[in-house]
C-alpha cells in the first residue's frame with residue numbers, strides 16, 4: 823500500500839519551476855504542468871545524477887525536464903524519455919559522440935509518483 827507523505831503547500835510549487843524535496847530519504851523533483859502538480863525521482867536514469875543541479879542548470883518548460891548533465895529530456899508527469907544523452911551541459915553534441923555519451927545505457931523513463939492535493943496541502947504517494 824502506498825505511503826502518503828506531505829511535501830508542502832500548493833504555493834510552494836510555482837508554475838514553471840522545479841523544486842527538489844526529500845521524502846523518507848528519497849529525493850524527488852516536483853513541478854506544475856497544465857494538469858497540476860507532478861513528481862518524479864530526482865535521479866536521471868542515464869547515470870543517476872540530479873535533474874535539478876548540474877553544469878547545464880535546471881531546465882523545465884511545457885512539462886518537460888532536461889537533465890543538466892547530458893541533456894536527456896523527460897516528460898515529468900509520465901517519466902517518458904524524449905531524448906537520450908544528446909549533449910553536455912545544455913550544448914548539443916555531434917551524433918557520433920552521442921553514442922559515447924550514452925555510456926552503453928539504453929533510454930529509460932523516470933520513476934514517477936502520484937501527487938495528491940487536499941485543500942492547500944500537497945502529498946506524494948510513495
Ligand code: FES
Nearest residue numbers: 866868889892894
Ligand atoms: S545523467 Fe542525465 S543525461 Fe546523463
